[in-house]
Amino acid sequence: MKLRKLKSGWWSLCLLPAALLLILLAGCSSGSPNHPSPTGNIASDAVHDYGQNIHSSLEAGKKVECQSDLQQLRTAIQMQKDSTGQYPASLADLGTQMTALETCPSSGRPYQYDPSTGKVWCTTPGHEKL
Ligand SMILES: [Zn+2]
Numbered sequence: 001m002k003l004r005k006l007k008s009g010w011w012s013l014c015l016l017p018a019a020l021l022l023i024l025l026a027g028c029s030s031g032s033p034n035h036p037s038p039t040g041n042i043a044s045d046a047v048h049d050y051g052q053n054i055h056s057s058l059e060a061g062k063k064v065e066c067q068s069d070l071q072q073l074r075t076a077i078q079m080q081k082d083s084t085g086q087y088p089a090s091l092a093d094l095g096t097q098m099t100a101l102e103t104c105p106s107s108g109r110p111y112q113y114d115p116s117t118g119k120v121w122c123t124t125p126g127h128e129k130l
Pocket residue numbers: 063066067104105106107122123124127
C-alpha cells in the first residue's frame with residue numbers, strides 16, 4: 001500500500017515535465033502569427049488577400065499591355081502619316097501586324113481612332129489617359 005502510493009507519485013513527477021512541454025508547445029503554436037490555424041480567419045483572410053493581389057496584378061499587367069499596344073499603334077499611325085502625308089483612314093489600314101492590337105487586352109473593347117487627328121485611345125474605365 002505504501003509502496004504503491006510512492007510509485008504513483010514518482011510517475012506524476014516524471015509526467016509533469018512532459019505535460020508542461022506539451023502545454024508550452026500548444027501555447028506557442030496557437031499564439032504564433034506565423035503559423036495560423038488553417039481553419040482560422042487569419043488564414044482565410046490571407047488566401048482572400050492573395051487572390052485579390054493576383055487579380056490586381058493581372059489587371060495592372062493588362063493595363064501595361066494596353067498602354068504598350070496604344071504606343072505601337074501611335075508609332076504606326078505616325079509612320080503612316082510621315083510616309084503618305086496623311087493619317088490612315090482606319091486602324092485596319094495599318095496592316096495585318098496591327099490588327100491584333102485593335103482591342104484592349106483588359107476589356108476586349110476596340111480602341112477608338114480619329115482619322116482626322118490621328119489620335120487613338122482606349123475606352124476601358126481607368127485606361128482613358130494611357
Ligand atoms: Zn485598355
